[in-house]
Amino acid sequence: MVKARRLDAGRGRKVTFSFDGRSIDSYEGETLATALLAAGVAAFSVTRAGQPRLPFCNMGTCFDCAVRVDGQDLVRACLTDVRDGMQVERQEGK
Numbered sequence: 710m711v712k713a714r715r716l717d718a719g720r721g722r723k724v725t726f727s728f729d730g731r732s733i734d735s736y737e738g739e740t741l742a743t744a745l746l747a748a749g750v751a752a753f754s755v756t757r758a759g760q761p762r763l764p765f766c767n768m769g770t771c772f773d774c775a776v777r778v779d780g781q782d783l784v785r786a787c788l789t790d791v792r793d794g795m796q797v798e799r800q801e802g803k
């Protein structure tokens with residue numbers, strides 16, 4: 710008889726970062742995209758036409774999750790782990 714096993718669902722250490730000046734709590738091991746979506750962020754970036762953008766592929770291909778991290782433009786939130794103290798800003802017009 711096969712016995713069912715459960716994966717460890719424990720969370721990492723709590724970390725705090727900012728998004729456009731708003732303080733957001735998250736956990737080590739989560740991606741920035743996960744943390745921003747969980748915090749209810751409605752737009753990661755804004756197109757030149759003013760349209761909001763959110764993650765689409767969640768695997769690093771589309772750049773719809775692009776944000777500015779610590780002054781670096783076009784960082785893909787779906788591929789970036791959260792770090793304590795990181796400064797994240799909405800990416801506009803790129």
Ligand code: FES
Pocket residue numbers: 763764765766767768769770771772773774775785786787788
């Ligand atoms: S959601 Fe497509 S690159 Fe991040």
